[in-house]
Amino acid sequence: MTAKLLDGKRIAAEIREEVAQDVKATAVSTGQPFRPCLVAVLVGEDPASKVYVRNKQRACEKAGIEGRTHRLPAESTQKDLMDLVAQLNEDPSVNGILVQLPLPKNGNAGAGFNERAVLDAIDPLKDVDCFSPVNVGLLMQGRPRFLPCTPHGIIQLLHRENISVAGKNVVVVGRSDIVGKPMAMMLAQRDGSCGRDVANATVTIAHSRTDDLAGVCRTADCLIAAVGVPEMVKGNMIKPGAVVIDVGINRVGDRLVGDVAFDEASEVASAITPVPGGVGPLTIAMLLHNTVMAAKLQSE
Numbered sequence: 001m002t003a004k005l006l007d008g009k010r011i012a013a014e015i016r017e018e019v020a021q022d023v024k025a026t027a028v029s030t031g032q033p034f035r036p037c038l039v040a041v042l043v044g045e046d047p048a049s050k051v052y053v054r055n056k057q058r059a060c061e062k063a064g065i066e067g068r069t070h071r072l073p074a075e076s077t078q079k080d081l082m083d084l085v086a087q088l089n090e091d092p093s094v095n096g097i098l099v100q101l102p103l104p105k106n107g108n109a110g111a112g113f114n115e116r117a118v119l120d121a122i123d124p125l126k127d128v129d130c131f132s133p134v135n136v137g138l139l140m141q142g143r144p145r146f147l148p149c150t151p152h153g154i155i156q157l158l159h160r161e162n163i164s165v166a167g168k169n170v171v172v173v174g175r176s177d178i179v180g181k182p183m184a185m186m187l188a189q190r191d192g193s194c195g196r197d198v199a200n201a202t203v204t205i206a207h208s209r210t211d212d213l214a215g216v217c218r219t220a221d222c223l224i225a226a227v228g229v230p231e232m233v234k235g236n237m238i239k240p241g242a243v244v245i246d247v248g249i250n251r252v253g254d255r256l257v258g259d260v261a262f263d264e265a266s267e268v269a270s271a272i273t274p275v276p277g278g279v280g281p282l283t284i285a286m287l288l289h290n291t292v293m294a295a296k297l298q299s300e
Protein backbone atom coordinates (compact mmCIF):
# COMPACT_ATOMS: atom_id res chain seq x y z
CA MET A 1 0.00 0.00 0.00
CA THR A 2 1.17 3.51 -0.65
CA ALA A 3 -0.44 5.94 1.72
CA LYS A 4 -2.37 8.99 0.63
CA LEU A 5 -0.50 12.17 1.52
CA LEU A 6 -2.52 14.40 3.86
CA ASP A 7 -1.61 17.86 2.63
CA GLY A 8 -1.56 20.01 5.75
CA LYS A 9 -0.01 22.88 3.88
CA ARG A 10 -2.91 23.08 1.42
CA ILE A 11 -5.57 22.83 4.12
CA ALA A 12 -3.75 25.41 6.24
CA ALA A 13 -3.77 27.83 3.30
CA GLU A 14 -7.52 27.27 2.99
CA ILE A 15 -8.06 28.01 6.70
CA ARG A 16 -5.78 31.06 6.61
CA GLU A 17 -7.84 32.43 3.74
CA GLU A 18 -11.01 31.92 5.82
CA VAL A 19 -9.37 33.77 8.71
CA ALA A 20 -8.34 36.65 6.41
CA GLN A 21 -11.92 36.90 5.13
CA ASP A 22 -13.20 36.91 8.71
CA VAL A 23 -10.86 39.78 9.61
CA LYS A 24 -12.10 41.83 6.66
CA ALA A 25 -15.75 41.01 7.31
CA THR A 26 -15.45 42.02 10.98
CA ALA A 27 -14.13 45.44 10.04
CA VAL A 28 -17.04 45.89 7.63
CA SER A 29 -19.73 44.70 10.02
CA THR A 30 -18.50 46.78 12.96
CA GLY A 31 -17.58 49.80 10.87
CA GLN A 32 -14.33 49.96 12.88
CA PRO A 33 -10.77 49.15 11.86
CA PHE A 34 -9.99 45.56 12.94
CA ARG A 35 -6.38 44.46 13.15
CA PRO A 36 -5.87 41.73 15.75
CA CYS A 37 -2.42 41.60 17.33
CA LEU A 38 -0.48 38.53 18.41
CA VAL A 39 2.68 38.70 20.50
CA ALA A 40 5.05 35.75 20.73
CA VAL A 41 7.62 35.64 23.51
CA LEU A 42 10.76 33.71 22.65
CA VAL A 43 13.31 33.13 25.40
CA GLY A 44 16.67 31.89 24.16
CA GLU A 45 16.86 29.59 21.15
CA ASP A 46 14.89 26.40 20.55
CA PRO A 47 15.07 24.98 17.01
CA ALA A 48 11.35 24.09 16.70
CA SER A 49 10.38 27.44 18.19
CA LYS A 50 12.53 29.32 15.70
CA VAL A 51 10.78 27.60 12.78
CA TYR A 52 7.46 28.44 14.39
CA VAL A 53 8.25 32.12 14.95
CA ARG A 54 9.49 32.62 11.41
CA ASN A 55 6.47 30.99 9.72
CA LYS A 56 3.95 32.53 12.10
CA GLN A 57 5.16 36.02 11.33
CA ARG A 58 4.64 35.61 7.60
CA ALA A 59 1.20 34.06 8.06
CA CYS A 60 0.04 36.90 10.33
CA GLU A 61 0.86 39.58 7.78
CA LYS A 62 -1.06 37.79 5.04
CA ALA A 63 -4.16 37.42 7.22
CA GLY A 64 -4.32 41.07 8.31
CA ILE A 65 -3.01 40.28 11.79
CA GLU A 66 -0.17 42.16 13.43
CA GLY A 67 2.49 39.70 14.57
CA ARG A 68 5.15 40.80 17.03
CA THR A 69 7.96 38.80 18.58
CA HIS A 70 9.59 39.66 21.90
CA ARG A 71 13.00 38.03 22.19
CA LEU A 72 14.52 37.65 25.63
CA PRO A 73 18.04 36.28 26.17
CA ALA A 74 18.34 32.79 27.68
CA GLU A 75 19.90 34.43 30.75
CA SER A 76 16.69 36.31 31.58
CA THR A 77 15.19 35.86 35.03
CA GLN A 78 11.77 34.63 36.08
CA LYS A 79 10.96 38.20 37.05
CA ASP A 80 11.91 39.56 33.61
CA LEU A 81 9.49 37.12 32.04
CA MET A 82 6.70 37.67 34.56
CA ASP A 83 7.03 41.45 34.12
CA LEU A 84 6.81 41.14 30.36
CA VAL A 85 3.67 38.97 30.59
CA ALA A 86 2.08 41.47 33.01
CA GLN A 87 2.84 44.30 30.62
CA LEU A 88 1.33 42.41 27.65
CA ASN A 89 -1.76 41.55 29.72
CA GLU A 90 -2.28 45.25 30.44
CA ASP A 91 -1.67 46.44 26.89
CA PRO A 92 -5.05 46.84 25.13
CA SER A 93 -3.36 46.73 21.72
CA VAL A 94 -2.29 43.12 22.37
CA ASN A 95 -4.97 40.48 21.73
CA GLY A 96 -3.03 37.22 21.91
CA ILE A 97 0.00 36.19 23.96
CA LEU A 98 2.06 33.10 23.23
CA VAL A 99 5.10 32.14 25.31
CA GLN A 100 7.17 29.74 23.25
CA LEU A 101 7.94 26.43 24.94
CA PRO A 102 10.18 24.89 26.05
CA LEU A 103 11.82 27.66 28.08
CA PRO A 104 15.61 27.25 28.25
CA LYS A 105 16.62 24.73 30.94
CA ASN A 106 19.44 26.87 32.31
CA GLY A 107 17.50 30.16 32.37
CA ASN A 108 16.63 32.26 35.44
CA ALA A 109 20.23 32.50 36.59
CA GLY A 110 20.75 28.75 36.25
CA ALA A 111 17.78 27.87 38.49
CA GLY A 112 15.46 27.18 35.55
CA PHE A 113 12.14 28.91 34.89
CA ASN A 114 8.90 28.16 36.66
CA GLU A 115 7.04 27.52 33.44
CA ARG A 116 3.70 26.93 35.13
CA ALA A 117 3.84 30.31 36.89
CA VAL A 118 4.52 32.07 33.59
CA LEU A 119 1.66 30.36 31.77
CA ASP A 120 -0.70 30.88 34.71
CA ALA A 121 0.01 34.60 34.55
CA ILE A 122 -1.31 35.01 30.99
CA ASP A 123 -4.73 36.67 30.82
CA PRO A 124 -7.13 33.79 29.94
CA LEU A 125 -8.80 36.00 27.31
CA LYS A 126 -5.41 36.43 25.57
CA ASP A 127 -4.40 32.79 25.99
CA VAL A 128 -4.33 31.75 22.32
CA ASP A 129 -2.37 28.55 23.13
CA CYS A 130 -5.10 27.37 25.52
CA PHE A 131 -2.70 26.76 28.41
CA SER A 132 -4.38 28.61 31.24
CA PRO A 133 -6.21 26.50 33.83
CA VAL A 134 -9.61 28.00 33.06
CA ASN A 135 -9.28 27.40 29.32
CA VAL A 136 -8.00 23.85 29.82
CA GLY A 137 -10.87 23.24 32.25
CA LEU A 138 -13.45 24.49 29.76
CA LEU A 139 -11.93 22.26 27.07
CA MET A 140 -11.99 19.26 29.39
CA GLN A 141 -15.65 19.87 30.13
CA GLY A 142 -16.49 19.97 26.44
CA ARG A 143 -17.38 23.67 26.31
CA PRO A 144 -14.17 25.14 24.96
CA ARG A 145 -13.30 28.81 24.62
CA PHE A 146 -9.96 28.51 22.78
CA LEU A 147 -8.96 25.19 21.25
CA PRO A 148 -5.23 24.41 21.48
CA CYS A 149 -3.67 25.06 18.09
CA THR A 150 -1.93 21.79 17.21
CA PRO A 151 -4.75 19.44 18.27
CA HIS A 152 -7.27 21.76 16.64
CA GLY A 153 -5.24 21.72 13.44
CA ILE A 154 -5.29 17.92 13.45
CA ILE A 155 -9.06 17.89 14.05
CA GLN A 156 -9.52 20.27 11.11
CA LEU A 157 -7.32 18.08 8.92
CA LEU A 158 -9.31 14.94 9.73
CA HIS A 159 -12.59 16.80 9.30
CA ARG A 160 -11.69 18.31 5.94
CA GLU A 161 -10.30 14.99 4.68
CA ASN A 162 -13.54 13.26 5.73
CA ILE A 163 -11.72 10.92 8.09
CA SER A 164 -14.00 9.82 10.90
CA VAL A 165 -12.57 8.44 14.13
CA ALA A 166 -15.93 7.70 15.75
CA GLY A 167 -15.80 4.30 17.42
CA LYS A 168 -12.22 3.77 16.26
CA ASN A 169 -9.08 3.15 18.26
CA VAL A 170 -6.86 6.20 18.35
CA VAL A 171 -3.44 5.96 19.99
CA VAL A 172 -1.77 9.23 20.93
CA VAL A 173 1.94 8.81 21.67
CA GLY A 174 2.94 11.66 24.00
CA ARG A 175 1.16 13.27 26.94
CA SER A 176 2.37 16.87 26.89
CA ASP A 177 0.04 19.70 27.90
CA ILE A 178 0.56 21.27 24.49
CA VAL A 179 -0.25 18.33 22.21
CA GLY A 180 -0.79 14.81 23.59
CA LYS A 181 -3.12 15.46 26.50
CA PRO A 182 -5.54 17.91 24.84
CA MET A 183 -5.49 15.87 21.61
CA ALA A 184 -6.59 12.73 23.43
CA MET A 185 -9.32 14.62 25.28
CA MET A 186 -10.72 16.30 22.18
CA LEU A 187 -10.96 13.06 20.21
CA ALA A 188 -12.72 11.31 23.06
CA GLN A 189 -15.42 14.00 23.48
CA ARG A 190 -19.01 13.03 22.83
CA ASP A 191 -19.72 16.10 20.70
CA GLY A 192 -16.94 17.12 18.36
CA SER A 193 -15.44 20.46 19.25
CA CYS A 194 -15.41 21.18 15.55
CA GLY A 195 -16.95 18.69 13.17
CA ARG A 196 -19.13 16.07 14.85
CA ASP A 197 -17.39 13.24 13.04
CA VAL A 198 -14.05 14.04 14.65
CA ALA A 199 -15.02 12.78 18.10
CA ASN A 200 -16.19 9.65 19.89
CA ALA A 201 -12.89 7.87 19.44
CA THR A 202 -11.65 5.20 21.83
CA VAL A 203 -8.42 6.82 22.90
CA THR A 204 -5.22 5.37 24.34
CA ILE A 205 -2.46 7.66 25.59
CA ALA A 206 1.03 6.14 25.33
CA HIS A 207 4.28 7.62 26.67
CA SER A 208 7.82 6.76 27.68
CA ARG A 209 6.64 4.36 30.42
CA THR A 210 4.26 2.40 28.18
CA ASP A 211 4.95 -1.35 28.08
CA ASP A 212 5.10 -2.79 24.57
CA LEU A 213 4.75 0.55 22.79
CA ALA A 214 4.93 -1.15 19.38
CA GLY A 215 2.06 -3.49 20.29
CA VAL A 216 -0.06 -0.62 21.60
CA CYS A 217 0.60 1.41 18.46
CA ARG A 218 -0.43 -1.53 16.28
CA THR A 219 -3.94 -1.40 17.80
CA ALA A 220 -4.43 2.10 16.34
CA ASP A 221 -6.77 2.82 13.46
CA CYS A 222 -5.41 6.33 13.80
CA LEU A 223 -1.94 6.85 15.26
CA ILE A 224 -0.85 10.30 16.41
CA ALA A 225 2.84 10.73 17.23
CA ALA A 226 3.85 13.71 19.38
CA VAL A 227 7.08 12.50 20.94
CA GLY A 228 10.01 14.62 19.81
CA VAL A 229 12.21 11.66 18.88
CA PRO A 230 13.17 11.65 15.19
CA GLU A 231 11.59 8.79 13.20
CA MET A 232 10.91 6.62 16.27
CA VAL A 233 7.61 5.26 14.93
CA LYS A 234 8.61 2.51 12.51
CA GLY A 235 6.59 0.77 9.82
CA ASN A 236 6.19 -2.36 11.97
CA MET A 237 4.43 -0.31 14.67
CA ILE A 238 1.60 0.61 12.32
CA LYS A 239 -1.58 -1.36 11.65
CA PRO A 240 -2.05 -1.87 7.91
CA GLY A 241 -4.45 0.79 6.62
CA ALA A 242 -4.11 3.08 9.63
CA VAL A 243 -4.16 6.87 9.39
CA VAL A 244 -0.86 8.29 10.70
CA ILE A 245 -0.51 11.85 11.98
CA ASP A 246 3.05 13.00 12.61
CA VAL A 247 3.35 15.99 14.94
CA GLY A 248 7.12 15.85 15.47
CA ILE A 249 9.36 18.71 14.34
CA ASN A 250 12.95 17.56 14.75
CA ARG A 251 16.02 19.06 13.22
CA VAL A 252 18.50 16.40 12.10
CA GLY A 253 21.48 18.08 10.49
CA ASP A 254 19.90 20.55 8.09
CA ARG A 255 16.79 18.41 7.59
CA LEU A 256 13.41 18.69 9.31
CA VAL A 257 12.04 15.25 10.20
CA GLY A 258 9.01 14.01 12.08
CA ASP A 259 8.54 11.39 14.78
CA VAL A 260 7.52 8.83 12.14
CA ALA A 261 9.86 7.00 9.75
CA PHE A 262 7.97 8.35 6.77
CA ASP A 263 9.08 6.03 3.96
CA GLU A 264 8.41 2.75 5.75
CA ALA A 265 5.23 4.09 7.35
CA SER A 266 3.89 5.07 3.92
CA GLU A 267 4.11 1.43 2.85
CA VAL A 268 1.71 0.36 5.62
CA ALA A 269 -0.60 3.31 6.35
CA SER A 270 -3.61 4.34 4.27
CA ALA A 271 -2.94 8.04 4.83
CA ILE A 272 -0.11 10.01 6.42
CA THR A 273 0.97 13.59 7.10
CA PRO A 274 4.41 14.62 5.85
CA VAL A 275 6.99 16.67 7.75
CA PRO A 276 7.36 19.41 6.73
CA GLY A 277 4.02 20.32 5.16
CA GLY A 278 1.74 18.44 7.55
CA VAL A 279 0.68 19.41 11.05
CA GLY A 280 3.04 22.42 11.43
CA PRO A 281 1.29 24.72 8.97
CA LEU A 282 -2.07 23.78 10.51
CA THR A 283 -0.86 24.82 13.96
CA ILE A 284 -0.13 28.26 12.58
CA ALA A 285 -3.48 28.52 10.83
CA MET A 286 -5.32 27.71 14.07
CA LEU A 287 -3.18 30.21 15.97
CA LEU A 288 -4.40 32.93 13.60
CA HIS A 289 -7.94 31.70 14.12
CA ASN A 290 -7.54 31.96 17.91
CA THR A 291 -6.02 35.43 17.66
CA VAL A 292 -9.03 36.70 15.76
CA MET A 293 -11.31 35.04 18.29
CA ALA A 294 -9.39 36.67 21.14
CA ALA A 295 -9.69 40.10 19.56
CA LYS A 296 -13.45 39.62 19.20
CA LEU A 297 -13.84 38.37 22.79
CA GLN A 298 -11.95 41.39 24.09
CA SER A 299 -14.04 43.85 22.14
CA GLU A 300 -17.26 42.43 23.63
Ligand SMILES: NC(=O)C1=CN([C@@H]2O[C@H](COP(=O)(O)OP(=O)(O)OC[C@H]3O[C@@H](n4cnc5c(N)ncnc54)[C@H](OP(=O)(O)O)[C@@H]3O)[C@@H](O)[C@H]2O)C=CC1
Pocket residue numbers: 048150173174175176177178179180206207208209213226227228229232247248249250279280281283
Ligand atom coordinates in the same frame (compact mmCIF):
# COMPACT_ATOMS: atom_id res chain seq x y z
N1 LIG B 1 3.80 20.43 14.43
C1 LIG B 1 3.53 21.28 15.41
O1 LIG B 1 2.80 22.19 15.23
C2 LIG B 1 4.12 21.05 16.74
C3 LIG B 1 5.14 20.18 16.87
N2 LIG B 1 5.67 19.90 18.07
C4 LIG B 1 6.70 18.87 18.08
O2 LIG B 1 6.09 17.66 18.54
C5 LIG B 1 7.02 16.91 19.30
C6 LIG B 1 6.45 16.68 20.69
O3 LIG B 1 6.30 17.91 21.34
P1 LIG B 1 5.77 18.06 22.84
O4 LIG B 1 4.48 17.36 22.97
O5 LIG B 1 5.87 19.47 23.18
O6 LIG B 1 6.95 17.22 23.57
P2 LIG B 1 7.26 16.87 25.08
O7 LIG B 1 8.71 16.65 25.11
O8 LIG B 1 6.63 17.84 26.01
O9 LIG B 1 6.51 15.47 25.29
C7 LIG B 1 6.95 14.32 24.64
C8 LIG B 1 6.10 13.14 25.06
O10 LIG B 1 6.59 11.99 24.38
C9 LIG B 1 6.86 10.96 25.31
N3 LIG B 1 8.04 10.22 24.90
C10 LIG B 1 9.32 10.65 24.82
N4 LIG B 1 10.13 9.67 24.40
C11 LIG B 1 9.35 8.60 24.21
C12 LIG B 1 9.59 7.27 23.80
N5 LIG B 1 10.83 6.85 23.47
N6 LIG B 1 8.56 6.42 23.73
C13 LIG B 1 7.31 6.81 24.06
N7 LIG B 1 7.01 8.06 24.44
C14 LIG B 1 8.02 8.93 24.53
C15 LIG B 1 7.10 11.64 26.64
O11 LIG B 1 6.80 10.73 27.65
P3 LIG B 1 6.91 11.10 29.23
O12 LIG B 1 5.71 11.95 29.52
O13 LIG B 1 6.86 9.78 29.90
O14 LIG B 1 8.20 11.82 29.39
C16 LIG B 1 6.17 12.83 26.55
O15 LIG B 1 4.89 12.52 27.03
C17 LIG B 1 8.32 17.72 19.23
O16 LIG B 1 9.06 17.25 18.15
C18 LIG B 1 7.85 19.13 18.99
O17 LIG B 1 8.83 19.93 18.37
C19 LIG B 1 5.19 20.47 19.21
C20 LIG B 1 4.17 21.38 19.15
C21 LIG B 1 3.58 21.76 17.90
Ligand SMILES: Nc1nc(=O)c2c([nH]1)NC[C@@H]1CN(c3ccc(C(=O)N[C@@H](CCC(=O)O)C(=O)O)cc3)C=[N+]21
Pocket residue numbers: 048049051052055098099100101102129149150178249256275276277278279280281283284
Ligand atom coordinates in the same frame (compact mmCIF):
# COMPACT_ATOMS: atom_id res chain seq x y z
N1 LIG C 1 3.70 27.96 23.30
C1 LIG C 1 4.01 27.22 22.24
N2 LIG C 1 3.04 26.87 21.36
C2 LIG C 1 3.35 26.12 20.26
O1 LIG C 1 2.45 25.77 19.46
C3 LIG C 1 4.73 25.74 20.03
C4 LIG C 1 5.67 26.15 20.98
N3 LIG C 1 5.29 26.87 22.07
N4 LIG C 1 6.98 25.82 20.82
C5 LIG C 1 7.46 25.16 19.63
C6 LIG C 1 6.41 24.24 19.06
C7 LIG C 1 6.71 23.85 17.64
N5 LIG C 1 5.67 24.46 16.84
C8 LIG C 1 5.67 24.51 15.45
C9 LIG C 1 4.61 24.98 14.73
C10 LIG C 1 4.65 25.08 13.35
C11 LIG C 1 5.78 24.69 12.66
C12 LIG C 1 5.82 24.81 11.18
O2 LIG C 1 5.39 25.77 10.59
N6 LIG C 1 6.37 23.82 10.50
C13 LIG C 1 6.57 23.82 9.08
C14 LIG C 1 8.05 24.04 8.80
C15 LIG C 1 8.39 24.33 7.38
C16 LIG C 1 9.79 24.94 7.31
O3 LIG C 1 9.90 26.12 7.56
O4 LIG C 1 10.74 24.19 7.00
C17 LIG C 1 6.12 22.47 8.55
O5 LIG C 1 6.08 21.51 9.35
O6 LIG C 1 5.81 22.38 7.38
C18 LIG C 1 6.86 24.20 13.37
C19 LIG C 1 6.80 24.10 14.75
C20 LIG C 1 4.79 25.09 17.67
N7 LIG C 1 5.13 24.99 18.93
